[in-house]
Amino acid sequence: MLYRVFDAAELPALVSAFMDGYEVVAPVKRGAHYSFEAISSPDEMDLAYDTTLASPKRYFLPPTETLMRYNAATNEVADFQEEVVPRVIFGAHACDINAINRLDLVFSDGRYPDPYYKARRAATLIVGVSCSPDSDCFCNLWDADEARFGYDLFLHRLGDKFLVSISSVEAANILESAVDLRDATNEDRIEFRHATRARQAAFNPDIPEIQDVAMLMDAFHSDPFWEELGSKCLACNACAAVCPTCFCFDIQDVLDPDGQTGERQRIWDACTSPQFAVVAGGHNFRPTGRERVRHRMYHKLNGFLATYDRMLCVGCGRCVKACKADINPIRVLEFFEKKGAEGAC
Numbered sequence: 635m636l637y638r639v640f641d642a643a644e645l646p647a648l649v650s651a652f653m654d655g656y657e658v659v660a661p662v663k664r665g666a667h668y669s670f671e672a673i674s675s676p677d678e679m680d681l682a683y684d685t686t687l688a689s690p691k692r693y694f695l696p697p698t699e700t701l702m703r704y705n706a707a708t709n710e711v712a713d714f715q716e717e718v719v720p721r722v723i724f725g726a727h728a729c730d731i732n733a734i735n736r737l738d739l740v741f742s743d744g745r746y747p748d749p750y751y752k753a754r755r756a757a758t759l760i761v762g763v764s765c766s767p768d769s770d771c772f773c774n775l776w777d778a779d780e781a782r783f784g785y786d787l788f789l790h791r792l793g794d795k796f797l798v799s800i801s802s803v804e805a806a807n808i809l810e811s812a813v814d815l816r817d818a819t820n821e822d823r824i825e826f827r828h829a830t831r832a833r834q835a836a837f838n839p840d841i842p843e844i845q846d847v848a849m850l851m852d853a854f855h856s857d858p859f860w861e862e863l864g865s866k867c868l869a870c871n872a873c874a875a876v877c878p879t880c881f882c883f884d885i886q887d888v889l890d891p892d893g894q895t896g897e898r899q900r901i902w903d904a905c906t907s908p909q910f911a912v913v914a915g916g917h918n919f920r921p922t923g924r925e926r927v928r929h930r931m932y933h934k935l936n937g938f939l940a941t942y943d944r945m946l947c948v949g950c951g952r953c954v955k956a957c958k959a960d961i962n963p964i965r966v967l968e969f970f971e972k973k974g975a976e977g978a979c
Contacts, residue, residue, distance in 0.1 A: 636800040637818045642791070644813040646676035651812035652722045656759065659693060660724040661686055670723070681725050681791075684768040685950060689730050689878030690723045694737060694754050698901045701750070701885075707894045714897065718753045724761045729773040729950040731762050731781040731788075733878035738784070739942050740881055750900075759805050762788035766833055770951030772841045772964065774834065778948040792825045841964055842971040847945075850970045851936040855928070859969050864924030866959040867906060873930070873961070874904030876952040882910070905930050931966055 640648075652658050653676075660679040662671045668683040670690045700714040726734075734755075741751035762785045773779040781788060786805035790797040797818060800806045809815065818826075844850065874880040884903040889896040903910060906926050911919040920926045938946035947963055954962045 636806070638798050638800065638809075638815040639792075639795055639818050639822055640798065640809075640813040640815050642794050642796055645681075645796070648809065648812045649673075649676035649679060649724060651808050652724065652759075652761075655808075656720045656722045658722045658724050659690065679725065681763050683725075684765070685727070685771070685952060685955075688876050688952070689733060689950070690726060691733065691737065691878050693721060693723065693758065694734065694751055695741070695881060695883075695902075698899055699750060701898045701900055703895065703897045704887075705895050716750075718757045720757050721754075722759045722761060725763045726760055726785070727765045727950075728762060728781040729771075729778050729948045730878055731760060731784045732773075732778040733948045733950070734760070735784040736879050736938075736942070736944065736946060736948070737881060759786045759802070760784065761786060761805070764788075764790045764829070764833070767837050768951065769838045770954040770964075771837065771949060772951065772967075773949035774837050775841070775843055775967075776945040776947055776949045778945075779833075779837075790826055790829065792822065792829060795822075797822055797826050842967045844967050844970045844974075847967070847970065848936040848939050850973075851932055854970070854973065855932075857969075857973075860928040861924045863961055863965065864922060864927040867923040867927050867961055868959055869906055869908055869923070869926075870958070871904040871906055872956040872958070873953040874902070874906065876956045878950055878952070879934075879946050879948060880904065905933070927961060931963065934963065935966065 649658060649660070653674075657672050659670050660673050661668045661681065661683045662673060662678050663680045663683070668680065668686045669688065670686055670693070671678075673679055700716070702711055702714050704711045737751070738755065741748040742755060762781050767773070767779075783801070785799075786802040787809060788799040788801075790799070798809065798815075800809065874882070880902075882903045882905055883900050886899050886901060887896055888899055905911070905920075908918075908921075908926070910926070911921075913919070920929055934947040935945060938944070949963070954964060
């Protein structure tokens with residue numbers, strides 16, 4: 635891993651250098667909120683954001699995508715050929731980079747790699763940027779507050795300069811051509827340590843830090859808490875829409891007006907949807923809100939961990955803001971804290 639320093643005033647030049655050969659997607663302010671969007675000028679980008687409404691996930695796993703086209707009259711099937719755009723995700727926070735790393739485990743590194751996801755991932759460079767947590771962030775609890783891999787460049791803001799971590803040759807070449815790089819000094823490293831400590835101290839201390847969450851998910855699997863939580867669920871799926879690691883999908887065949895040709899689409903789905911676990915014959919394996927909410931939390935905090943040795947939740951806090959019924963992992967942590975206090979009495 636290489637570390638270099640450049641002046642913050644040169645940031646627009648770096649963005650412009652990427653725009654010469656890539657579509658650049660960056661955080662843009664829209665009203666009171668931020669979103670990742672393709673930009674046409676460095677001036678549109680705002681790196682001083684707390685969080686975006688949704689993650690960059692849709693640039694790897696779109697909400698709707700065509701997998702193939704078919705002709706029912708001739709019984710012919712044709713793979714759908716989508717143009718994959720060389721792209722840079724500029725300004726991703728560590729939690730979102732860790733979320734992409736988790737998606738990679740499922741769609742790139744698994745037994746059956748997904749060719750659509752892999753093509754987009756291979757064509758995308760990721761430039762991360764350091765951040766300060768807001769009151770809903772708890773990425774530090776899941777070891778997702780630092781990105782140790784999964785990026786090409788990572789920018790740490792230190793006053794009027796950036797300390798940049800370099801992990802790919804392609805991005806390094808663009809960086810060197812765009813800005814005046816210099817070696818990091820001991821003073822730069824000391825500033826970096828101070829900035830890191832300040833960020834760590836900024837996390838909300840009211841969010842419980844619970845050990846052995848996965849084990850507790852098993853221990854309290856039948857607790858009435860899940861009925862209380864599930865009864866409030868509106869099944870709006872806002873949590874899954876904003877989550878950077880939700881990857882469930884449905885497959886639908888969409889006919890053209892002629893009734894003969896059409897396309898097969900993959901669309902986002904969510905385990906909180908009442909129809910998600912319905913199978914042929916009409917049986918629903920999770921018919922109640924209690925079962926659906928518990929399953930979602932179990933997958934985030936236990937099931938994925940058992941398979942991939944890391945939480946599926948990265949603690950970005952988006953679901954905390956999105957859920958109108960106040961259902962989120964923080965409430966689960968508070969429940970475990972309460973149970974621990976009761977057991978100590």
